[in-house]
Amino acid sequence: MGGLKSALRGKRLQYLMAFAMTVVFVLLRTWDPLPLQLLRLKTFDMYQRAQPRETIKHPVAIIDLDEESLAAYGQWPWPRTLVAELVTKLMAQGVAVIGFDMVVAAGREAITAVHGETTRAVINNHMVPLAAFAGALLAIVLVFRVATATGRAMDVRVLLLAGVVIAAFFSACIAFILSMSSARTVQNAVMxxxxxxxxxxxQSVLLATVYTVPAAAVLIGLARPLNLMAIGEETANYLGADVEGVKRTALVIAALITAAGVAVAGVIGFVGLVVPHGVRLLIGSDHRALLPLSFLGGAAFLTLADLIARLALRPVEIPIGVITAFVGVPIFLVLLRRSMGPSLGGT
Structure with a gap:
């Protein structure tokens, strides 16, 4: 028995080492070498006016970085990489209720439509996260009201369907808001x-950090009660865990960080579905390890998706949400089929 446990521990260690190497590789890969075609060489000669060109021996070459070209190419990627890591801090936990992103998106687009394109920068910094947080709290109430409308114990499948319905409703709200906006606003909003x-x-890094870092610390602090709740709510109550308090805290964190993530990066789905299940298969369900590794895994997954989005059809950049959806939808269908068992097969 001891030999089996030792073998399993060794195999898990190998998986974790491979996982860590993958994370390091993906993060380092974001720093691309500077291509020469993005440098504009301008030659100047301090003696050009005073001497004939034949006598010039030491021309001076000044390298001028074309900032627009660098931005288009994706250089100086650390803000981009850090935003990817911060946005996935909570997404990777699978805590957020389905439907949050659409509600947050509706709140953001409503503010943009009302105030116009000229005040977008100010609104993004101050009002959008607050409005997005309010929208996410609204999503919590609506999803759980719909899921528990029958008065019976809440079924995860009913919760998923309720989230899909709420997301569809707020998608319609977004479409209505955009129908009254300018063409430029619509183009930016769609992307x-x-x-x-x-x-x-x-600035995006700062905005995301303010929300995600404290929330991640609180979430890691909930690791023990989350482990107890995984056994069963009655058992967790018996062992002294405040089940309802943990639920409320987790939902508020989900609302807050989902709001910040959507505000700075848009709607990026399925990260919280793919990463936690993959990490759980490798290390088990102990939240003391599951949460930190899911943070890293979410950052690596989103960074890799960002690389694919930038390089697959270069110079065209694919929206990163499209890449994560291509990966997440098949996994979601497999998990749904497994959870529902024979009921999906029909009779």
Whole structure:
């Protein structure tokens, strides 16, 4: 028995080492070498006016970096990479209720439509996260009201369907808001709604950090009660865990960080579905390890998706939400089929 446990522990260690190497590789890969075609060489000669050109021996070459070209190529990627890591801090936990992103998106687009394109920068910094947080709290109430409308114990499948319905409703709200907006606003909003790190900046990093870092610390602090709740709510109550308090705290964190993530990066789905299940298969369900590794895994997954989005059809950049959806939808269908068992097969 001891030999079996030792073998399993060794195999898990190998998986974790491979996982860590993958994370390091993906993060380092974001720093691309500077291509020469993006440098504009301008030659100047301090003696040009005073001497004939034949006598010039030491011309001076000044390298001028074309900032627009660098931005288009995706250089100086640290803000972009850090935003990817911060956005997935909570997404990777699978805590957020389905439907949050659409509600947050509706709140953001409503503010943009009301105030106009000229005040977008100010609104993004101050009002959008607050409005997005309010929208996410609204999503919590609506999803759980719908899921528990029958008065019976809440079924995960009913919760998923309720989230899909709420998301569809707020998608319609977004479409209605955009129908009254300018063409430029619609174009920007459509690209943002598909998820992108293209507009990431140090300001975005600061905005995401303010929300995600404290929330991640609180979430890791809930590891023990979450482990108890995984056994069963009655058992967790018996062992002294405040089940309802943990639920409320987790939901508020989900609302807050989902709001910040959608505000800075748009709607990027399925990260919280793919990463936690993969990490759980490798290390088990102990939240003391599951949460930190899911943070790293979410960052690596989103960074890799961002690389694919930038390089697959270069120079065209695919919205990163499209890449994560291509990966997440098949996995979601497999998990749904497994959870529902024979009931999906029909009779």
């Amino acid at each position: 943002w709604s598909m998820g992108s790190l293209r507009g990431a900046s140090w």
